[in-house]
Amino acid sequence: MERKHFELGDIVQMKKQHPCGTNEMEIIRMGMDIRIKCVGCKHSVLIPRVKFEKNMKKVLRSKASEEAQNEQ
Numbered sequence: 001m002e003r004k005h006f007e008l009g010d011i012v013q014m015k016k017q018h019p020c021g022t023n024e025m026e027i028i029r030m031g032m033d034i035r036i037k038c039v040g041c042k043h044s045v046l047i048p049r050v051k052f053e054k055n056m057k058k059v060l061r062s063k064a065s066e067e068a069q070n071e072q
């Protein structure tokens with residue numbers, strides 16, 4: 001199975017939609033546990049990395065690539 005690549009500040013799409021109707025989350029803390037913040041309601045949750053990787057569908061916007069574009 002391919003390992004998902006994500007970084008701090010990335011906006012990710014989760015497999016399950018947040019109760020507020022949004023399924024875009026921003027990664028605001030990385031470590032053994034990942035803290036993600038809902039883009040819609042600003043609610044943040046701390047979840048174990050393994051669980052996050054399982055529940056994450058894809059990276060929608062990468063902070064690193066956005067910064068690279070801004071430099072051009």
Ligand SMILES: [Zn+2]
Pocket residue numbers: 018019020021022038039040041042043
């Ligand atoms: Zn929400």
